[in-house]
Amino acid sequence: MSIWEEIKNTLNNFPIKSSYQINRMRPPGSCDEEMFMKLCVRCARCVEACPYRVLRRSSATKNGEIGTPYIYADIAGCQLCMKCTSVCPTGAIDSSTVEMQQVAIGVARINEDTCMNYLYSKVESGEIEATGSMALCNSCLNSCPLREEAIYLKDGIIPTITEKCTGCGLCVERCPIKPVKAIAVIPKGMPDAETAGYFHYLKRLGK
Amino acid sequence: MQKLRKIFQFIFLAPLFIVPILNLLEIYFIKGTYISLDVGGLSISDPVAVLQALFISHSVRPIMLASIAIPAIIVVFFGRVWCSWACPYYLMLDGFEKLRKKLKLKPLKPKYNPEIKRKANISRLGIFITGLIIVGILGIPLMYLISPPSIMSSQAVLLIKYAYITAEFILLPVLVIIEFFFGYRIWCRYICPTGTCLSLMQSKFSMYVEYSGDCSKCQKCIHVCPMILDPKTDSLSSACNNCGECISACPDNKKRPTLYFKSH
Numbered sequence: 168m169s170i171w172e173e174i175k176n177t178l179n180n181f182p183i184k185s186s187y188q189i190n191r192m193r194p195p196g197s198c199d200e201e202m203f204m205k206l207c208v209r210c211a212r213c214v215e216a217c218p219y220r221v222l223r224r225s226s227a228t229k230n231g232e233i234g235t236p237y238i239y240a241d242i243a244g245c246q247l248c249m250k251c252t253s254v255c256p257t258g259a260i261d262s263s264t265v266e267m268q269q270v271a272i273g274v275a276r277i278n279e280d281t282c283m284n285y286l287y288s289k290v291e292s293g294e295i296e297a298t299g300s301m302a303l304c305n306s307c308l309n310s311c312p313l314r315e316e317a318i319y320l321k322d323g324i325i326p327t328i329t330e331k332c333t334g335c336g337l338c339v340e341r342c343p344i345k346p347v348k349a350i351a352v353i354p355k356g357m358p359d360a361e362t363a364g365y366f367h368y369l370k371r372l373g374k
Numbered sequence: 375m376q377k378l379r380k381i382f383q384f385i386f387l388a389p390l391f392i393v394p395i396l397n398l399l400e401i402y403f404i405k406g407t408y409i410s411l412d413v414g415g416l417s418i419s420d421p422v423a424v425l426q427a428l429f430i431s432h433s434v435r436p437i438m439l440a441s442i443a444i445p446a447i448i449v450v451f452f453g454r455v456w457c458s459w460a461c462p463y464y465l466m467l468d469g470f471e472k473l474r475k476k477l478k479l480k481p482l483k484p485k486y487n488p489e490i491k492r493k494a495n496i497s498r499l500g501i502f503i504t505g506l507i508i509v510g511i512l513g514i515p516l517m518y519l520i521s522p523p524s525i526m527s528s529q530a531v532l533l534i535k536y537a538y539i540t541a542e543f544i545l546l547p548v549l550v551i552i553e554f555f556f557g558y559r560i561w562c563r564y565i566c567p568t569g570t571c572l573s574l575m576q577s578k579f580s581m582y583v584e585y586s587g588d589c590s591k592c593q594k595c596i597h598v599c600p601m602i603l604d605p606k607t608d609s610l611s612s613a614c615n616n617c618g619e620c621i622s623a624c625p626d627n628k629k630r631p632t633l634y635f636k637s638h
């Protein structure tokens with residue numbers, strides 16, 4: 168690409184106000200990404216309010232997100248304690264979010280090719296050969312604060328996520344699959360497959 | 375009075391470290407940073423930050439206005455007192471000046487001269503306006519990136535609570551080196567958007583330094599003024615932060631009020 172084209176591209180995509188990354192969510196009750204970037208004055212009050220130390224201040228400068236708060240689900244999921252929602256001085260986080268059922272900061276998706284339970288069921292149905300010892304995991308089910316509502320075991324074996332999922336990321340935190348977890352949270356508003364990683368699962372599921 | 379000012383400065387320095395520590399102890403009475411502090415449910419925010427958010431988002435939320443009410447009232451009645459009585463950066467600069475004296479280094483302070491004063495005013499305003507334009511184009515309230523008190527307090531929170539710091543921290547060591555070795559209160563006189571914004575919010579009700587019009591012309595007040603002003607004539611200048619150094623230094627004040635704070 169020539170330098171001119173590069174400049175043109177940069178200018179055309181300017182200003183970029185929303186960048187998304189899987190397993191990286193805004194705090195509960197946040198307004199949509201573009202508005203959030205405009206409203207958040209990077210005061211770190213919410214970061215300070217979080218008693219579980221899961222809300223972190225971003226250091227990334229790529230799209231001006233430096234200083235804004237994120238929950239990084241691979242490190243730790245949000246406990247939905249709602250301490251952070253009442254402290255925002257500009258309304259970037261809506262203080263009327265008080266119940267965990269109100270939260271919708273993302274939605275979890277399971278990678279069917281690496282999840283232990285999926286593999287177990289596939290082996291059982293003869294779809295694939297077992298290559299080592301097999302086990303059922305259920306960690307995501309057990310860690311979910313809305314257990315049986317946001318996530319349940321279909322046929323007693325396949326973890327299935329419903330639209331009640333808040334996107335807290337606790338399941339991601341607990342999933343034992345390494346190095347890439349078998350479950351991931353797609354943050355609210357994340358646009359398309361290229362930037363979305365697991366996003367295509369959503370499409371496949373017709374959502 | 376200067377003792378009182380020092381006490382205030384240290385009182386305001388305390389939240390920097392005490393707030394995050396109290397937080398770790400699960401005491402939430404006072405929380406936040408110098409961008410926005412919350413004392414018992416009362417919200418106090420940096421007007422620069424909140425005004426940026428307000429203009430960019432085109433939405434006025436009661437919560438925003440409520441949080442800048444207290445700083446606005448303070449500025450309207452007392453002028454730019456935040457700088458000299460509270461800002462942790464200013465306290466640090468006071469410290470540097472003392473330390474340089476102790477180390478017997480040559481003082482960096484320039485001699486008073488109206489030209490310096492004019493340049494400083496133009497530079498501060500220019501940077502503030504340029505900053506607003508950039509912020510407006512980007513549509514992100516990023517002015518905090520050049521606000522040392524904001525950076526200091528947000529980084530203190532991170533350091534104490536999470537033991538890491540974020541990229542904006544880099545400004546601090548750079549400034550420390552400049553202010554200690556190369557210049558005299560460069561940031562506050564030539565750049566700081568917070569100070570500029572506060573000075574723009576001053577009104578004719580604000581407290582200022584009044585000169586009786588007649589004194590023994592010892593020029594001690596000019597010598598002590600940290601903002602390189604002539605207190606006798608420039609007390610309404612946007613640079614004066616009502617520190618009162620000139621008032622404390624004035625020998626004529628012992629005989630009759632010569633330099634003193636006045637509210638309208």
Ligand code: SF4
Pocket residue numbers: 194195216217218219220221222238244245246247248249250251252
């Ligand atoms: S809801 Fe609680 S755990 Fe989740 S980010 Fe907010 S303060 Fe932290």
Ligand code: SF4
Pocket residue numbers: 206207208209210211212213214234235236254255256257258259260
């Ligand atoms: S409290 Fe609000 S303005 Fe402050 S960092 Fe959090 S989201 Fe941003």
Ligand code: SF4
Pocket residue numbers: 277281282283284285304305306307308326338341342343344349350
């Ligand atoms: S925690 Fe991970 S491996 Fe275990 S069932 Fe859930 S998605 Fe599968």
Ligand code: SF4
Pocket residue numbers: 456457458461462463464522523561562563566567568569570
């Ligand atoms: S000008 Fe800025 S850095 Fe200097 S004392 Fe005032 S607020 Fe603090």
Ligand code: SF4
Pocket residue numbers: 583598599600601602603604605608609613614615616617618619620621
């Ligand atoms: S004029 Fe007096 S009060 Fe104002 S900054 Fe100078 S010394 Fe301080």
